Amino acid sequence: MAKRSHSSMRVSSDADARRAALPVKPVAHTPLRLDRLIHERLRLGIVSALAVNERLTFYELKKLLQTTDGNLSVHARKLEEAEYITCHKSSEGGVSRTEFRITAAGRRALDKYVAHMEAILGAVKS
Amino acid sequence: MTQSPHTTALHEQAAESLRFIHATMERAAGFSAVPGWGGVLMGLTALVAAVVAHPRRFTEAWLVVWLTAAVVASTIGLAAIVLKARRSGMPLTGPAGRMFALAFSPAIGAGAILTFVLYRNGSIEDLPGCWLLLYGTAVTSGGTLSVRVVPLLGLSLMALGMAALAAPAVWGDAFLAAGFGVLHIAFGLVIARRYGG
Numbered sequence: 001m002a003k004r005s006h007s008s009m010r011v012s013s014d015a016d017a018r019r020a021a022l023p024v025k026p027v028a029h030t031p032l033r034l035d036r037l038i039h040e041r042l043r044l045g046i047v048s049a050l051a052v053n054e055r056l057t058f059y060e061l062k063k064l065l066q067t068t069d070g071n072l073s074v075h076a077r078k079l080e081e082a083e084y085i086t087c088h089k090s091s092e093g094g095v096s097r098t099e100f101r102i103t104a105a106g107r108r109a110l111d112k113y114v115a116h117m118e119a120i121l122g123a124v125k126s
Numbered sequence: 127m128t129q130s131p132h133t134t135a136l137h138e139q140a141a142e143s144l145r146f147i148h149a150t151m152e153r154a155a156g157f158s159a160v161p162g163w164g165g166v167l168m169g170l171t172a173l174v175a176a177v178v179a180h181p182r183r184f185t186e187a188w189l190v191v192w193l194t195a196a197v198v199a200s201t202i203g204l205a206a207i208v209l210k211a212r213r214s215g216m217p218l219t220g221p222a223g224r225m226f227a228l229a230f231s232p233a234i235g236a237g238a239i240l241t242f243v244l245y246r247n248g249s250i251e252d253l254p255g256c257w258l259l260l261y262g263t264a265v266t267s268g269g270t271l272s273v274r275v276v277p278l279l280g281l282s283l284m285a286l287g288m289a290a291l292a293a294p295a296v297w298g299d300a301f302l303a304a305g306f307g308v309l310h311i312a313f314g315l316v317i318a319r320r321y322g323g
Contacts, residue, residue, distance in 0.1 A: 041146065048147045049154035054321060056154070060273055064154055114147060120140035 037082050038113055042067060042075045047110050050085060050102035058098040076100060084109055153271075155211065159226070160269065160276050162318025164206020168199040169310030176303035183299060184251050192253075192302070193241075199306070230268030233260045252291065254298035258305045259287030273321060279313040 038044050045065045050056060056064070062072050079085045084106030088099045102110075175195030182188040211223075237260035244252055266280030283305050290301035 039143075044143070044147065045150045048150040052151045052155040065150070110147075114144065117140040117144045120136055121144070 034116060035109055035113055037078065038084065038109055040075065042071060043079055044113070046072075046076060046079060046100070047084060047102060047106055050100055051107060051110055055088075055099045055101045058100070061100060079106065159207060159211055159223075160272055160317055160321075161203065161206030161210045162314045162316070162321065164203050164210075165310045165314025165317060167202045167206070167314075169307045169312075169314060171195050171199045171202065172306030172310065173303055173308075176299045176307060180299040184295070189245065189250055189253070192257075195306075225271060226268050229270060230264045233264035233267065236260055237264075251295035251298060254302045255287050255289075255291030257287070258283050258290055258301060261306075262287055273317070275313055275316050275320075279309060282309055282313075 038047050042065060046061060049061060049064055058069075058072065058076075061076070062069065065072070076085065076087065080087050082105075083103055086101050086103055088101070090097050090099070172195060175191055179188045179191040179195075182191065237257060240256050240260070241253060244250055244256065262280045262283030262285075264280070265283060266277045269276030269280055286301055286305040286309070290298060290305075293301070
């Protein structure tokens with residue numbers, strides 16, 4: 001299993017693409033460490049969108065974040081594996097429906113990430 | 127203090143991340159800002175109005191009842207939108223709120239003008255169809271960026287409006303009760319259940 005590095009904010013797009021195919025687990029982060037799991041733009045978008053909605057369907061998230069089915073599936077799965085979001089699949093009248101919700105851990109991770117970004121801004125200003 | 131290029135890049139990246147989070151949250155909150163329970167209450171208002179208005183159909187009293195119901199329902203709807211937005215911590219005056227208002231208002235404005243014109247011309251029996259058609263248009267346009275059920279509600283209201291314009295005028299209150307009442311309640315329940323109030 002690949003381990004994630006939390007030491008830097010810089011993420012190359014190639015490395016990101018490779019990582020997207022590997023399982024990722026959240027790691028408790030200190031103020032100096034960045035949670036790279038939600039630092040990735042689409043994953044950050046998923047968590048942010050779910051933070052202000054009780055639940056959103058796959059279609060709604062795709063429309064909202066203007067992404068492709070494949071991209072959304074891969075990144076949503078990462079967040080689900082990390083237990084930042086939950087996924088519920090159902091069928092209504094023969095049409096399958098996938099719904100996502102944010103978990104308490106996902107909300108905490110987003111709050112920490114925002115605090116981290118604000119701390120960086122504050123540190124630079126001071 | 128002189129900042130190194132690395133510090134500046136870090137600072138810009140952090141600011142950009144925060145902007146992205148805020149913009150996504152605002153777009154997402156606007157996405158489901160339409161109030162479910164508010165819609166149910168608006169629907170109940172319409173059902174009461176239909177019962178009160180029907181015996182007075184197509185008189186000035188009938189018009190007063192429906193216009194009063196419209197004011198009450200609008201107040202309920204607006205209050206519910208504000209409460210839902212406050213709960214999600216998102217401002218109503220952001221781009222999502224402005225886009226919704228810009229898309230929703232023209233058809234409502236047209237409805238107000240047509241109401242006056244049809245009343246002046248003594249054709250108030252055409253009002254139920256016009257109201258449903260134009261309110262449906264407003265909901266469909268305003269709901270373009272919202273969850274799928276919102277434009278679907280708009281299209282259903284438009285279909286009812288067209289049917290009301292084609293049907294005998296005496297069915298006007300039934301169409302208004304079905305559109306503003308039953309559809310609002312049904313879609314309101316779906317929105318409340320799926321999109322948190």
